Amino acid sequence: MFDELAIVVIRGIGLGAIFALIAMSMNVVYGATHILNFAQGNMFVLGGFVAVAATPAGQNLSLWLVLVPVAALVLALVVALQGWITLIPLRHSVEQNSWLITTMAVSIMISATLLLVQGPWAATARSPIPPLTMFGVRTPGPYLALMALAIFWFFALRWFLQRTLVGLAVSALSQDLEAARAAGLKVRQLQLLAFAISGLVVGSAGFVAAPLMSISADTGIRYVLNGFVAAVIGGMGSNVGAMVGGALVGVVSMLAIYFVGGEYQGLVSLLLLVGMLLIRPEGLFGQASARRV
C-alpha cells in the first residue's frame, strides 16, 4: 500500500513539475503584460512535437541533451511571434480584452495545424533516460528529468529577474507598468522578451515531457488549464507559488487517477480551483489587491 502510494506521489510530483513549468511561464508573461497566454498549453505540445520530429534523439542521450536548448529556442521564437501579434491591437483600441481572443485563436490554429500534420492520432516520443530507482520506487526517467528542469528554471528565472539588469526591468513591468514606461523602459521590447522567455521554459518542458504526453490536437487545453490552476493555487505571479501549486495539483491529480479513475482528473482540478478561489482567491503566496473607491 505504501509502495503504491509512493509510486503515485512521485509520479504526481513529476506531473506537477509540468504544471509548475507551465505556470511559471504564464507568470513571466502575466507579470510583464497582464495577459494570460491561453496558447501556452499548445506551445507545450509543440515542444513535445519537436521531440517527435527529432526521433533519433530518443536513443542517444547526448544528442537529446543538445536538442533541449534547441527546442527551447525554437519555441521562444514562436511564442515571441505570438506575443507580438497579441500585443498589436492593445496599442490603439478600446477593447483591452482582445488578447483573450487572439491567444485563443492562436491556440486553435496550433491545434488545427497539429491535426493537419499528423491526423487525429497521438504521436509519442521515446526518452533516452533510463528509469531510476528512487526511494525503492522505479520511476521513468522523464518524471525525474522534469523535476530537475523545474528546479533549474525556478532558480534561473529567479536569478534573471533579480540579478540581471534586463531581468530587473522585466520585474519592474510587473510591479507598475506606467511607472516603468515613465522611467524610460522600452516596454514593448521587454514584453516581447517576456514572451520569448516563457517560450524557452515551455519549449524545454515540452521536449523533456514528450514521452509522457500524447501529442495530439486536444491535449493543449488540458495542460493550460492545469497550469492555470497551479498558478492560481500558488498565487498568480509568484514562482514559489507555481512550484508549490504545481506539486499540489500534480499529486492530487495522480491520486485521483489512481483511486477514482482517469476521467475524473479534470473534475478534481476544477474542484481544487474553485475551492481555492472560494477560500483564498489570491492563492497561497499571492497578494490580495484592493480597489480604490
Place this chain on the structure above:
Amino acid sequence: MTSTAKLYAAAPTQRRARAKTDTVQLAIACVLIILSGLIPDLAGNDYWTLSFQLVNLFIAVAALQNLLMHDAGQTSFGQGAIFGVSAYCASVVASTYGLPYWQAACCGVLAAVLAGFLYALPSLRVQGYYLGFVTMSAATVFPEMLVAANRYTNGINGITLNFSALHERTALGVSPMTLMVCGIACAVLAAHVLLRRTALGRRLRVAAISPEAAQSLGVSPGLMRCLAFLIVAFGTGIVGTLYTPVVGFISPAAFHIDASILFFLAVIVGGRGHILGTVVGVWVLYLLPNILLAELAQYRLLVYGAVALVVMLLMPDGIVGTFERWRLRRRTSQPLQSVGLERLLEFHRGPGAAGEKPGAVTGNAIDVRAATKRYGSVSALDSVDLTVRNNHIHGLVGANGSGKTTLLNMLSGFSRLDSGSVRVAGQEVRSMPAHRIARLGLGRTFQKPRIFSTMSLWENVEIGIDAAHKHTHPACLLAALRQAMEEGNVELVPHGQRRLVELMRVVLKGSDIILLDEPAAGLSPSEREQFKKLLCRLRDELGKTIVLVEHDLELVWGIADTITVLEAGKMVAHGSAAEIVDNPFVRKLFIEPTHA
C-alpha cells in the same frame, strides 16, 4: 451664436439614437434569421435546412452569452456546457424514463438553471478571465463526466431520439421545426432588447460597470451577478432542449469545449453588446468555414482560428462594433450638453410636490463615536467623533490624507471600522453592507463621477429613479427631464456638469442624506457660485442633509452650518463656521490660499 442655434434645432432629429440602434439591429437580425431559416426549407434542401437550424440555435445561445458578457459583465467560457446540460438532461429523461418530451424539456431547463447557479457561485469571488477559466474548466470537465456517467447517458454511443414528425414540411412549405427554431432565436434577441429597457436591465449594467455605484444606489452587485447567470441559464436551457429534436442524436462529442469557445468568439468577433453582432459572429465563424470549405473539411478548424485572429487584429471592437463606431463618427457634431438641475428643484416647489417636508425630522442624521481605522501602522481615523444634524450642511475639511474620504467610505459602507460606532438615520450601520445603507436613505457622489458612457444621459439619471424605493416622482417631472436629456450623449457633457448629473441621480433616488466627495473640483468660479446656491436650495426646499468633503474653504465657509476639521486622522475642530475660525488648526489651513 447662430451656429449653436442651428445645431440645437438639429438635435431633436437625433433623439433616442441609442435605443434606435438596438431596434434597427434587432430588425435586421430577425430578418436574417427568418430568411436563412425559411429559404432552404422552402427550396427543399435538407442539408442546408438542418445546417441553418443549428446555426440559429447557436445564434440564440451566443445572444444569451452576449447578454451575460456585455450587460452583466460576466466572462463565461462555459456556456456550451449549460447548453449541453439542458440538451442531455432532456434527452436522457425522454429516452430512459420515457416521459413525453415537453416534460423532459422542463427537466432540462431546471438542470440548466442549476448549472447556471453553480457558475454564479465563483462569480461572487472572482471576476474577469479568472471566472472565464473556472467556467472553461467546468466546460472541459462536462463531456468527460457525461462519458463517466455512461450508465445514465449511454456514454460515447449517445442517445437517439426520433422527431421526424416535426421535420416534415407542412402545407406552408416549411417544417414546424424551422419555425420553432427561428421563433426562439428571434425571441431571445427581442428579450435582450427589452431587458435593456427595464429597470432590471439598467441595474445589471450598473453593477457590471461599477459595483460601487451600484451599491450606492442600493443594488447588491453579487445578487445582480447571480440573477444574470440564472436568467441566461434559463434561456440557454430552453434553447438547449431543442438541440436533440433538431439533430435527432446527441453525444458528448457535440459539447466539447470547442462549442463554448465558439460562442464566446462569436460574441466578440461580431461585436460585444451589439444585437446584430451574434448573428454576424456565428455566420462568420461557423457558417463561412463550413460553406467555403465543404470539400476541404480538414482545413475548417484552421480557417476558423485564422478568421478569429485576423478579425481581432483588424477590428478589435468586432465587426458590427467597428461599423457602428465608424457610423457614429460620421454624424454631425453636437453642442455641449448642459444639465438642468434647477428644473428638478422647480418641480419640488409648491404644495403638490413630491411630498418631502423640509425640516420636519429632528435628531441626528449621522452619529459617529470614536471611529478608528488603521491600515497597518498608519491611523487613517483615530477616535473621530462626528455629529451631523438633520437638515444641515456639514462641511468636512482637512489636508490630503487627513482621513476625510476614509470617513466617507465608512459612512457609506465601503470600508469597515476597526472600532467605534456609526449610526445613520438612527440605525447602527457598522457592519451593514453598502447597498443596505444606501436603502436607509444615504446617497453619495464619488471623486471621479460615476457617469457611464455606455448608457445614454437619461439612463444615467434613470438609474437613480429606479433606486427610489420610498419616493414616487410626479410623472410630469419625469417626462420633462426625459425630454431634456433623451438625446444627450454622455461624452459631450463637460466635467463640471458630470458631477451635477451624479447629484441629480442621488436626489432623484430620494436620498435624505447626501455625501459629496469633493464636488467642486473642476468647476469654474461662476459654476461654484451656482453650486453653492444649489446646495442651499437642496437643504431649504427639499430638506436634505448634506455632508460636504471639500478643499475649497471659501465654498465651505460660505454655506456650511457646521464644520469638522480633520488632521492626520484626528478631529481637531468642530463647530459652526464663525466659532472655529479662530482655532489654530483652522488658521493653519487658511494660511495657504483658500484651497487646503
